Amino acid sequence: MANKISVLLVDDHAVVRAGYKTYLSLSERIGAVYEADRGETACQVYDKQTPDVVVMDLSMPGLGGLESVRRLLVRYPHCKILVFSIHNELVYVTRAIKAGAKGYITKNNEPDTLVTAVCTLAEGGTYIEPALAQQLAVNMAIGQDEAYKVKSLSPREFDIFCLLANGLSTREAADKLCLSYKTVCNHSTAIKEKLSVKTMSELTLLASRQGIVKTSA
Amino acid sequence: MANKISVLLVDDHAVVRAGYKTYLSLSERIGAVYEADRGETACQVYDKQTPDVVVMDLSMPGLGGLESVRRLLVRYPHCKILVFSIHNELVYVTRAIKAGAKGYITKNNEPDTLVTAVCTLAEGGTYIEPALAQQLAVNMAIGQDEAYKVKSLSPREFDIFCLLANGLSTREAADKLCLSYKTVCNHSTAIKEKLSVKTMSELTLLASRQGIVKTSA
DNA sequence: CGAAATGCCGGGAAAACTTCCAGGGCTTTT
DNA sequence: AAAAGCCCTGGAAGTTTTCCCGGCATTTCG
Incomplete structure (x- = not known):
């Protein structure tokens, strides 16, 4: 068994971070959970802690989630970013993937899903919420909308x-x-x-x- | 000293509920914290537990927060609802108030603010986030309806x-x-x-x- | 009834905006 | 190295909007 997975949580709501942290900590596979309240600070924390996976909220003041993803990747091209958003519109999914995120799940999922996704990314994989991935496929087929x-x-x-x-x-x-x-x-x-x-x-x-x-x- | 305040949390994200619950429980004035994952179930839980205050998220699948507020009030005209939203636009505030909510605060606040607001409502008062209340007043004065x-x-x-x-x-x-x-x-x-x-x-x-x-x- | 107010319609001139075209810099792909 | 795509900018020409104007009809009120 490999070492435990370290995670960096980026979300501007302290209350929300607390919730994620609680759930993530329930898993045995997950170790340290760091926090950042926005994109600007995420870089600094990443620098110090080099977490295995970054969990990023999309809607944040300042840089915003997408731009934060881009900037993180400029400095750390190999960092694994999981976008964790309230938006279930496909536009956001594709934007996030194009920006370089390795995963996308919405906050509507069971907490376990977050853990699963984090683990998948830590192992070098990608994880896109199944329902969205399917929609994405259908959408591709329809094409012209x-x-x-x-x-x-x-x-x-x-x-x-x-x-x-x-x-x-x-x-x-x-x-x-x-x-x-x-x-x-x-x-x-x-x-x-x-x-x-x-x-x-x-x-x-x-x-x-x-x-x-x-x-x- | 009165009895402890019982609270019903309505939010579709289990993760988020966990965060709120943690913070609410830190206060000595707050007792039981019940949960519901959407408007439809909130009514049932309310029926059983009759909490002192309902904390309601606005953006939810199904009924949605506003409609949930209305329905709760139809059945329980005196129930005290605090809307707890990510939106800081005045439109949402006015809609919530019109729907019958007794309070409105955004998720950008310190966790303590939530506790303060809940207590205020439990005592029969109203609590609207100061910054928003001020904007609203200005808005009214200007006549910007x-x-x-x-x-x-x-x-x-x-x-x-x-x-x-x-x-x-x-x-x-x-x-x-x-x-x-x-x-x-x-x-x-x-x-x-x-x-x-x-x-x-x-x-x-x-x-x-x-x-x-x-x-x- | 006359007068004033309001809504509706459009012209002309000036200001603002959009479009079209062209070019340079940069990065990624081939 | 070349090609392609994106991003940024500027100038010139064309279009739209703004501002100010007067005319017309209807309604309101002293």
């Missing part, structure tokens, strides 16, 4: 898409991303082209259907 | 509002209404002014929240 089109956006385009759909003006989005306003304009045109919509309203509606913007509880 | 603003639109403006929010371009809306496109442009400006939004996306999001456009079947 909105989710597919959203997936066709480049990472940068997706960022801008989210901001614009949430009501930011071209200029505000540019400021937020530290880009020229013309750049965002050009991306915006490309996005509308790829999603085959003509107006910003259509774009927002599509985003709403895809669960990328939230309009109500 | 979205529904109210929509009503302030003239009949013609409302027509145009609907068309634009549904994704039509200014020109298409003009054609549809047999108007000069300049007219629609001018109306559009007035509409945005009245609704205090800057972009078409914001306008669409508002329309979506107000149920004026439908985003999903």
Whole structure:
């Protein structure tokens, strides 16, 4: 039997981290559980502890989960990241995988699933929630729908898409991303082209259907 | 000193419930902590245990948090519900309060805040996260009730509002209404002014929240 | 009834925005 | 090394929006 698996939990809610930690500690295969409250600090903790697996929440203030995944991988190309999110939309799954995550499960699972996934990753495998993996397959087959089109956006385009759909003006989005306003304009045109919509309203509606913007509880 | 406060935790994530429970149990004022994994079961548990306070997550599969609040209140008009959500947007707060919740706090708070809120509700009070309560007050003062603003639109403006929010371009809306496109442009400006939004996306999001456009079947 | 208010319609000029095109830098793939 | 894709930017041209204006019809009120 190998050594116990060490885990780094990244989530901005202390309460939530406590819950995960409790469950992870129940498993005999899992040893130390470190914590970080956001992407920025995750790097530092990783540096010190070099955990076997990183469990990353997607929705966090600051960098956000996806960007955190990317940055971690820049510094530690071989680190194994399991994204653990509340979102069960396929868009997020594919984004996470493309960003370099080795696994994706939602928080709706039994706690055991988290342990299983962590172990799988520790052994060098990948773990994607079965239900989602299946949907993903079906989706591939159907091919030509909105989710597919959203997936066709480049990472940068997706960022801008989210901001614009949430009501930011071209200029505000540019400021937020530290880009020229013309750049965002050009991306915006490309996005509308790829999603085959003509107006910003259509774009927002599509985003709403895809669960990328939230309009109500 | 009164009896200890009994609490019912409603959240679909077992992992998350565990975290809350741990923290709640640290307080001497809090006694039994029951759990339910969704709105449907919350009623049953409430029936058996009649807890002093219900702590309800907003985003849940099935009924969803808001609807669960309403249903609980139908059966138990005096039950004290504290909504505990990740959302810090005012929309969610107002909806929760309208649904009959006695308190609202976000998950970004220190765990102690949850305890404080639970105690306040148990004593018959209300607890709304200070930062949000302040925003809400400001919001009221300014008169930013979205529904109210929509009503302030003239009949013609409302027509145009609907068309634009549904994704039509200014020109298409003009054609549809047999108007000069300049007219629609001018109306559009007035509409945005009245609704205090800057972009078409914001306008669409508002329309979506107000149920004026439908985003999903 | 006259006057004022409000809603509706659109023109012109100026400002803002988008589109189209072109180019440079970077990384990954072949 | 070449090709391809993404990202960023700028200029020029085209389009849209804004702002300000006046005209018209209806309603309200002194």
